[in-house]
Amino acid sequence: MENDQHLLREFINRIHPLSDDEWSAFSEHWQPMIAKRKTILTASGETERYLYFVLEGVQRAFYLGDNEREATIVFTYAPSFSGVVDSLLTQLPSKFYFETITASRFIRLRSDHLLRLMEEHAGIRLFIIKALAHSLHGVLERQAEVQVFSSEEKFRTLLKRSPHLLNLVPHKYIASYLGIDATNFSKLLSTVSI
Amino acid sequence: MKTITNAQLLDELSADTRGIILFAEQLKARAESEMIRQRNDGGWSAAQVLYHLNVYSQYYLPAIEKAISGNPPSGYSFKPGLLGNYFTGLMGTDASGMVKKKMKSPKNAVPPPVIHVKESLNEFLQHQHHLLNLLEIVRSVHLGKVRIPVSIAKFIRMKLGDTLRFYIEHEKRHVKQMERVLEITSPRA
Numbered sequence: 437m438e439n440d441q442h443l444l445r446e447f448i449n450r451i452h453p454l455s456d457d458e459w460s461a462f463s464e465h466w467q468p469m470i471a472k473r474k475t476i477l478t479a480s481g482e483t484e485r486y487l488y489f490v491l492e493g494v495q496r497a498f499y500l501g502d503n504e505r506e507a508t509i510v511f512t513y514a515p516s517f518s519g520v521v522d523s524l525l526t527q528l529p530s531k532f533y534f535e536t537i538t539a540s541r542f543i544r545l546r547s548d549h550l551l552r553l554m555e556e557h558a559g560i561r562l563f564i565i566k567a568l569a570h571s572l573h574g575v576l577e578r579q580a581e582v583q584v585f586s587s588e589e590k591f592r593t594l595l596k597r598s599p600h601l602l603n604l605v606p607h608k609y610i611a612s613y614l615g616i617d618a619t620n621f622s623k624l625l626s627t628v629s630i
Numbered sequence: 631m632k633t634i635t636n637a638q639l640l641d642e643l644s645a646d647t648r649g650i651i652l653f654a655e656q657l658k659a660r661a662e663s664e665m666i667r668q669r670n671d672g673g674w675s676a677a678q679v680l681y682h683l684n685v686y687s688q689y690y691l692p693a694i695e696k697a698i699s700g701n702p703p704s705g706y707s708f709k710p711g712l713l714g715n716y717f718t719g720l721m722g723t724d725a726s727g728m729v730k731k732k733m734k735s736p737k738n739a740v741p742p743p744v745i746h747v748k749e750s751l752n753e754f755l756q757h758q759h760h761l762l763n764l765l766e767i768v769r770s771v772h773l774g775k776v777r778i779p780v781s782i783a784k785f786i787r788m789k790l791g792d793t794l795r796f797y798i799e800h801e802k803r804h805v806k807q808m809e810r811v812l813e814i815t816s817p818r819a
Contacts, residue, residue: 467637469637469641471641471645475645476645476648476649476651476652477645477648478648479647479648479651479652479762480651480652480655481651481755481759482648482651482759482762485766500652500655500656502658502659503659504656504659533648533652
């Protein structure tokens, strides 16, 4: 647990270092948690209750369309935060499912603790805002890519950012993330040299 | 019957419930005609299964709410009981998804011939979300000391932890049944 907290502090320091007092308050209520593969941690319609920090494993958030089609929105893996963060901070029901793809290990912080910490410590508020800003940057960048990149360019970008995913994640989820169907993805795999 | 922490048990049951929610949301894509189609051997349609599950929710969820209202004893670990294991085991399916023991439904839980699919499905989803909330609330409740009367035999009061296990196992069994009937009567290409 101490090692896990160390990883968390290191990660936070890269975004906005907290003072020792702030860190002491922030680190108090995180709970360790493990989940098997293919475990849904948050369902659509449920309000996210936790901020997750990933220590091991790969997860995804996905949207279920009317026609049973799924759209994988994001993959998360260590070290990073995870969970349906917009639902967590707005306390509105999630539109997404959040599930583990492989067996995963986390530490997680309940929303009521997080919200109270944000109210009581300016440094923690600042950290959350900066982390959100980074997250938003990533989402906007990806939105642009999804609209203008070719399938091959999208695939190469993914491979550059997260090369290990190809071996850990079922190809149908990667195809869904890239916005292409499974057959075209298989063709793409065979033509793109890694 | 190993003692298990509340967190472990409830995390598992919550994950199961979310899987059921995903399944139910996917059902929304099915035409009403597919949902009411019965099997040739007279087995229930998917809609009839939903109705049956809703009857159980209508009994158990308020019963659980009532039992935990006020100041329930607190606890953080749970030891499954013999009766609980028996009832939950009855609901089980084997590795291939086949039901281990065929059972007849209690009379009041037998579905009528005509079902309003959309309403049943929406009600079903509401119950699952209600259940998720309850699973969260009882994380600090003593799951062994709080007891719930069994629907078909109210003189039997089963531990709350066992009631939750049995209730969700029962739903999982019927979800598998719905998957099968939809596969048989309305297969997807």
